[in-house]
Amino acid sequence: MWMAELSARSGFSVPTIKYYLREGLLPAGEATGATRAAYDDSHVRRLRLIRALTEVAGLRLETVRQVLHGIDHAGSWHEAVGSAHTRLGASADDDPPPTQASLARVDGMLARQRWQLEPGHPQAVQLARALDALDGVGHPVSDRLLDLYAAAMRPIAAHEVLSVLEIADTDVEASVEAAVVGTLLQEPLLLGIRRIAQENVSRRLEEESAGR
């Protein structure tokens, strides 16, 4: 397809698409002349992914570039997903390092769950920082809560990983995209459902106490 059709199908303006081409976020089309290039479905899909990462997940363009680079240069599906996850979890360099106490609590949770993570993995650092933030506002959480969260996330993660892995047999890139998009864009679902569940627990408790 030509640029005009790519624009129509992706919903991006021609200048924006040209900007992504110049920035290397979108691979060049197949040159069919001095000033013309042909694009295909992979370009439409890549633009959809860029839209998801920028507009819906709210990532900065530099982070989007790193996520796309991870997808494009991975040796295996696990590596591609891992690389994307690592970059999604990376925080700004000027964030303060987490306390040793919180890092040790994260290690403890990993050991109890028999989960592995390379030492200094960004996800472990992020988690330790989140524990520090709760300590800092005087609302520390228990190890029991961490274990409850881990137990709850186990079947969810298995379902999520298996469903994107199903696509991998036919289309590795689409599968990694689904993993990255799923990780990010399904977060609001999980959090929204948690709040609705909390509201219903709270309502039931109040009804029970009113009925007493």
Next chain:
Amino acid sequence: MWMAELSARSGFSVPTIKYYLREGLLPAGEATGATRAAYDDSHVRRLRLIRALTEVAGLRLETVRQVLHGIDHAGSWHEAVGSAHTRLGASADDDPPPTQASLARVDGMLARQRWQLEPGHPQAVQLARALDALDGVGHPVSDRLLDLYAAAMRPIAAHEVLSVLEIADTDVEASVEAAVVGTLLQEPLLLGIRRIAQENVSRRLEEESAGR
């Protein structure tokens, strides 16, 4: 305590505390003269909550004001938490309304879980919008995933609500604060643990497939 001690104990500068007093985010101290007022632990706690909501949860001051108003004017604990949750979930007025199809899917999930939510509740609207966002990027999720999320959030919500309710017998305000802070600031924990779980599922699947 005087203003200087309130500043030292809360970590906020005197001008910032005076700003929150003028804006009505912080209740006035007890006047002890024409220009002096005495503050107590409730002021320290309120300032800690403001810090948590602004700096850690990233809420705008106007939203913080609404959350605090909900806490201060609630008739019951359930109402206070519900009011805070509702405001936390409220999105900008200029966000487009969700599709009827997604609202119907949210209603379906609520019915299957025997959960109740007032019609048009912001949490239901937010959830429907999140479904629309996933549809829009070509990654729709199944009702089965929603049910999996709901099943996973059930024990978590029960544990979370019961642990903040324990405080309510002695200090209602602290309990509502703990509910709001817990809802917001524990989100990064849950999401971080989900990513670590995904990474471990993915790693185990790769090891199994390499071992074949």
